[in-house]
Amino acid sequence: MASVDGFSHLVVHVTDLNRSEAFYRDIIGLDVIGRDLVTDDGPNSLLALNTRQRLVLVEVPEVTAIRPNSSTIHHAWLLTIDEFQRTRERMKKAGYDVDDSRAQFRAMGENSMDIFDPDGHRYQIQAYAPEATQVITEDIGPIACGHVDDFAVGSVKTFVKGKFCLVRLPDGFLALSRWCTHLNGLLSWKQEHWEFYCPMHGARFDRRGIARPKGRPCPPLRLHPVSIDDAGVVTVDPGTAITRSDFDPSQLTVPAATTREAETAQAGKGA
Numbered sequence: 001m002a003s004v005d006g007f008s009h010l011v012v013h014v015t016d017l018n019r020s021e022a023f024y025r026d027i028i029g030l031d032v033i034g035r036d037l038v039t040d041d042g043p044n045s046l047l048a049l050n051t052r053q054r055l056v057l058v059e060v061p062e063v064t065a066i067r068p069n070s071s072t073i074h075h076a077w078l079l080t081i082d083e084f085q086r087t088r089e090r091m092k093k094a095g096y097d098v099d100d101s102r103a104q105f106r107a108m109g110e111n112s113m114d115i116f117d118p119d120g121h122r123y124q125i126q127a128y129a130p131e132a133t134q135v136i137t138e139d140i141g142p143i144a145c146g147h148v149d150d151f152a153v154g155s156v157k158t159f160v161k162g163k164f165c166l167v168r169l170p171d172g173f174l175a176l177s178r179w180c181t182h183l184n185g186l187l188s189w190k191q192e193h194w195e196f197y198c199p200m201h202g203a204r205f206d207r208r209g210i211a212r213p214k215g216r217p218c219p220p221l222r223l224h225p226v227s228i229d230d231a232g233v234v235t236v237d238p239g240t241a242i243t244r245s246d247f248d249p250s251q252l253t254v255p256a257a258t259t260r261e262a263e264t265a266q267a268g269k270g271a
Contacts, residue, residue: 172252
């Protein structure tokens, strides 16, 4: 199977070539190369992106921008954060609505706005600020999570303070950061599916913090250090994040025999 390493051009049908050329030049910021340089049925304008690709506007009598029974057909432009901010200001001055109607569903550092061309073609304009991929920690000091005996094998407990989940696997404990390693969306534990889920872009991770094979490919979730004192109290430090490339059993914090186990063992000896 041949691989595709990019696309050459995008063809967009418009009903007024002059009006649309001005929109893509002055509002979107593309460079006009020239008119009727492409063999097509109708007057056309060729515009250049700064990434080698081209946009071809072809004038036709009628345009259907949205397919029947659908409101999600769109194209997207990905800009740098500086380009995004300049574009946003330019569009705002031109009278376009630049608010993000889905802001509450965005990952940290993810910027997006929708804009429609004169014929109703929808474009999503996106940019990712540095905080979208930075390692996030909370410098609030160690958090005492409870006694070893409080956590059954297989259990996952979510901590709002510190934004981590404490997982007890058969061989020990892991404290997993709830910040997704794709972009910084906040994960939630889905007990019914036995996985961590990111509502921003659908990433899924198992209880070891490893991305599901058939899901979005992501690095493993980051770890926070776990310690267990002589009394069996489990403590997590959310101020330190440990990046890893895979799961290894050495990452587990292994508890000594718990109080309950010790009592059971002693009772067995007495019997």
